[in-house]
Amino acid sequence: MSVLTPARTSGRTASAQENFSAWANRHRKWLFAAPAMIFVGVLIIFPLAWTLYLSLTDSQGSVRAASDFVGLENYLTVLTDTERFWPAVGRTLSFTFVALACEIILGMGIALLLWRPFRGEKWVRVAILLPLVATPVAVGMMWRLIFDPNIGFANQVLGLVGIPPQPWLSGQDSALPTTIFMDVWQWTPMVVLILLAGLTSLSDEPDEAARMDGASAVQRFFYVTLPLMMPTVIVAILLRGIDALKTFDILYATKGKGGGSFHEVETLNVYAYGLSFDYNQYGLSSAVLILFFMIIIGSMWLLTMRKKAVSK
Amino acid sequence: MTLLTEPQAPARRRPQVARRKKPLRSRAYKTFRVVALIAVVLFLIAPLFWMLLASFKTNVDIYDAGKSFLFTPTGENYANVLQRNNYFVFIFNSFWVAFVSTALSLVLGVPAAYAMSRFTMHRSALVVLMARVIPGVSLLVPWYYVFSNLKMVGGFEVLILSHMFVALPLIVYIMMSYFDSLPLELEESAQVDGLTPIGAFRRITLPLSVAGMATAGILSFIFSWNNFMFALVLSGSKTKTLPVAIFDFVSYASIDWGGLMAAATVVTIPIMIIALFTQKYIVSGMTAGATKG
Numbered sequence A: 001m002s003v004l005t006p007a008r009t010s011g012r013t014a015s016a017q018e019n020f021s022a023w024a025n026r027h028r029k030w031l032f033a034a035p036a037m038i039f040v041g042v043l044i045i046f047p048l049a050w051t052l053y054l055s056l057t058d059s060q061g062s063v064r065a066a067s068d069f070v071g072l073e074n075y076l077t078v079l080t081d082t083e084r085f086w087p088a089v090g091r092t093l094s095f096t097f098v099a100l101a102c103e104i105i106l107g108m109g110i111a112l113l114l115w116r117p118f119r120g121e122k123w124v125r126v127a128i129l130l131p132l133v134a135t136p137v138a139v140g141m142m143w144r145l146i147f148d149p150n151i152g153f154a155n156q157v158l159g160l161v162g163i164p165p166q167p168w169l170s171g172q173d174s175a176l177p178t179t180i181f182m183d184v185w186q187w188t189p190m191v192v193l194i195l196l197a198g199l200t201s202l203s204d205e206p207d208e209a210a211r212m213d214g215a216s217a218v219q220r221f222f223y224v225t226l227p228l229m230m231p232t233v234i235v236a237i238l239l240r241g242i243d244a245l246k247t248f249d250i251l252y253a254t255k256g257k258g259g260g261s262f263h264e265v266e267t268l269n270v271y272a273y274g275l276s277f278d279y280n281q282y283g284l285s286s287a288v289l290i291l292f293f294m295i296i297i298g299s300m301w302l303l304t305m306r307k308k309a310v311s312k
Numbered sequence B: 001m002t003l004l005t006e007p008q009a010p011a012r013r014r015p016q017v018a019r020r021k022k023p024l025r026s027r028a029y030k031t032f033r034v035v036a037l038i039a040v041v042l043f044l045i046a047p048l049f050w051m052l053l054a055s056f057k058t059n060v061d062i063y064d065a066g067k068s069f070l071f072t073p074t075g076e077n078y079a080n081v082l083q084r085n086n087y088f089v090f091i092f093n094s095f096w097v098a099f100v101s102t103a104l105s106l107v108l109g110v111p112a113a114y115a116m117s118r119f120t121m122h123r124s125a126l127v128v129l130m131a132r133v134i135p136g137v138s139l140l141v142p143w144y145y146v147f148s149n150l151k152m153v154g155g156f157e158v159l160i161l162s163h164m165f166v167a168l169p170l171i172v173y174i175m176m177s178y179f180d181s182l183p184l185e186l187e188e189s190a191q192v193d194g195l196t197p198i199g200a201f202r203r204i205t206l207p208l209s210v211a212g213m214a215t216a217g218i219l220s221f222i223f224s225w226n227n228f229m230f231a232l233v234l235s236g237s238k239t240k241t242l243p244v245a246i247f248d249f250v251s252y253a254s255i256d257w258g259g260l261m262a263a264a265t266v267v268t269i270p271i272m273i274i275a276l277f278t279q280k281y282i283v284s285g286m287t288a289g290a291t292k293g
Helices: A004-009 A016-026 A028-054 A073-079 A085-115 A121-133 A136-146 A151-160 A177-203 A207-213 A219-246 A251-253 A268-278 A281-309 B002-011 B016-055 B076-084 B087-118 B122-133 B135-147 B154-181 B187-194 B197-207 B210-226 B229-234 B242-249 B257-277 B279-287
Strands: none
Touching: A016 A028, A016 A136, A016 B076, A016 B197, A028 A281, A028 B087, A028 B122, A028 B135, A028 B154, A028 B197, A073 A281, A073 B242, A085 A177, A085 A268, A085 A281, A085 B016, A085 B122, A121 B016, A121 B257, A121 B279, A136 A177, A136 A251, A136 B016, A177 A219, A177 A251, A177 B016, A177 B187, A207 A219, A207 B122, A219 A281, A219 B242, A251 A268, A251 B242, A268 A281, A268 B002, A268 B135, A268 B187, A281 B076, A281 B135, B002 B197, B016 B257, B076 B087, B076 B135, B076 B229, B076 B279, B087 B122, B087 B135, B087 B154, B087 B210, B087 B242, B087 B257, B122 B154, B135 B154, B135 B229, B187 B197, B197 B210, B229 B242, B242 B257, B257 B279
């Protein structure tokens, strides 16, 4: 303030620039935050409101075509649709749940392996980084070749062990588990990195104390390390879970429109995308999206509550 | 205390048998650890290696199980992909979109993250972070409508805007946790020395945040490079990015596996090279805010 007062009292002599600088400094909180917030706000709030509106209309064909207000009819159609919608909900949840469970368990195991320094650590870290940054669509194509029933490497390996070839992505029951496997391959590294950061920030003392008391390594992990790691584990679940619910790239890249000819891998995101851009059913797809959004927010809210409980 | 406890120490270590067993068990653990680590590395690297191998094979060799590892490498797939399919254009498009959207997001996001961190604007931060949660499809329909009315679909501007939507929340998220960890004292003493608050931000905080901005920038570049869904809807024939180009590769009748693998390699190699040189930053960005509790 002491810097500002002389500029103000000298009135006209103060240049416009100084006035502006004083004004900017006083309002820097909003000056700094506003551009980003307006950008995100305009690009979110407007489309979200629009989606909400579309979900109450029978808009289809072209977004520009006239549409009628139909109330909650779309929601009724969607919620009673046991052919596409509910199976898609089931697939979304089982994809997310199984992938997350595998990623957290494997991720914790790998993080524990990497916890203490060892020779060649650098190379293992590089190996962990590569799947993480690889383009998901390219990864999907890579797995398509590896899991190809006739020429794929996966069946060649199985053949060596004497297991008959599997249909993998082209099987009606095996497609979803195969895509879960791809997700686990690509994103376990991210869980490893997060959990490893958590492990490194732990103090050694509780672990040492338990060792002194004669606790075995397994006991020390379950009774000392794991409870201390719970907040980090929940962050990992939260960050990974949001993305897993919204998985699109590898599913669309490996199975194409509608999640395959029998909708084997059609999750909510793939279903909504298909309704919007492959079939132009905007009203219906908007209702699906609003429900999908509520599922995401709901599960995030549950996890945040859980995290607060654990941190206390 | 030390004098008192030391004579007692041997008494506490009485179970001698258990002690003798320990080296053996730890050697077993060491072996297990080495084997497990090798398995992990193989699991993560083998698929990528397979993709790389296939990209150097002719389609006849790809169909021949006997030539899994022993084959005469050919560069034909790459020549096809790069020349005939114009991948240089797509590489440039991907690079340009990722670069501009990252740069603009840094310009918007860094000051915003600073304000949100220093003035603890949690609710505002939540608005920006919401962008990470919303399913992209729910934004695409309205965007598509508006931008096609403005005749902007197929141009770089829309693509950059949509990618900023991915980059900005990421940058705000990473930079907020970075500014949170930066001590206030430096700025305060700079203000005592006569700098305005904005001056202190520009001359003190920003230079100290280069590492944080590098982290945020690299991650947002990678995410933009890898983004598929927005480009699938909003890009045109002239602005097609690499992920969309690969996706289009398979929509023809029969799959040219060699070419497809070469294309997949062309997309992933640049980003992997960047990742190798900036490993430290990527790790710190991926784990930002994870251990704060």
